[in-house]
Amino acid sequence: xxxxxxxxxxxxxxxxxxxxxxxxxxxxxxxxxxxxxxxxxxxxxxxxxxxxxxxxxxxxxxxxxxxxxxxxxxxxxxxxxxxxxxxxxxxxxxxxxxxxxxxxxxxxxxxxxxxxxxxxxxxxxxxxxxxxxxxxx
Numbered sequence: 428x429x430x431x432x433x434x435x436x437x438x439x440x441x442x443x444x445x446x447x448x449x450x451x452x453x454x455x456x457x458x459x460x461x462x463x464x465x466x467x468x469x470x471x472x473x474x475x476x477x478x479x480x481x482x483x484x485x486x487x488x489x490x491x492x493x494x495x496x497x498x499x500x501x502x503x504x505x506x507x508x509x510x511x512x513x514x515x516x517x518x519x520x521x522x523x524x525x526x527x528x529x530x531x532x533x534x535x536x537x538x539x540x541x542x543x544x545x546x547x548x549x550x551x552x553x554x555x556x557x558x559x560x561x562x563x564x
Contacts (some may be wrong), residue, residue, distance in 0.1 A: 429514045432490055434483055436460055436519045437463065448540060448560040452516075456486050460521035469524060483533075487515060497535045510541035516563075538563045 429559070433452040438460045441449065449455065484492040487502065488495055491514075494505035501527055502511040517537045519529045530537050549555050 430454060432456070432487075433513065433517045434458070436479060437518060438521055438523070447558050451563075454490065456490070458483060458486070461500045461525070463522040463525045469528075472524045473528045473532075474526055476532055479525075479529055480532045482538065483517070487511075491515075497533060500536060502535065516549050518563075540564075 431451060433455045435455065436458045438457075441455050441457045458479070461479065463472055463475065484497070484521040484539055491504065491511055493507060493509075495511065496503050496505055500512065502515050502523065503509065504511065517533065517535060518539060519533075521525050521541060541561045541564050543560060543561050545557045546554050
């Protein structure tokens with residue numbers, strides 16, 4: 428059976444995840460989501476996304492031990508032509524423009540964690556919200 432890898436770009440470090448959220452992955456690589464200044468235009472955000480895609484691909488290559496090509500719905504070994512798609516999942520979550528640019532550049536299906544929002548009013552006008560992991564989609 429192949430090892431299952433998850434590569435995540437987010438503001439949520441893996442060590443803070445629930446056991447349920449980590450379940451099913453043999454290896455999780457977390458890349459901290461970058462600060463995306465609100466005054467940047469789309470082109471500046473896109474350049475940062477290009478940098479992050481290259482960094483993400485570099486991390487994937489380190490794990491699988493060879494250069495890879497993302498082909499729309501596959502991750503193929505450049506030399507071996509091995510299909511790593513069943514082994515590798517990618518998640519990007521954070522500032523919307525950056526996330527959309529990164530997903531578009533990856534041209535590979537990404538997954539997202541889903542949560543249940545639990546809100547309770549702790550005092551008049553003050554709510555406490557907890558997000559409980561449900562599943563990957």
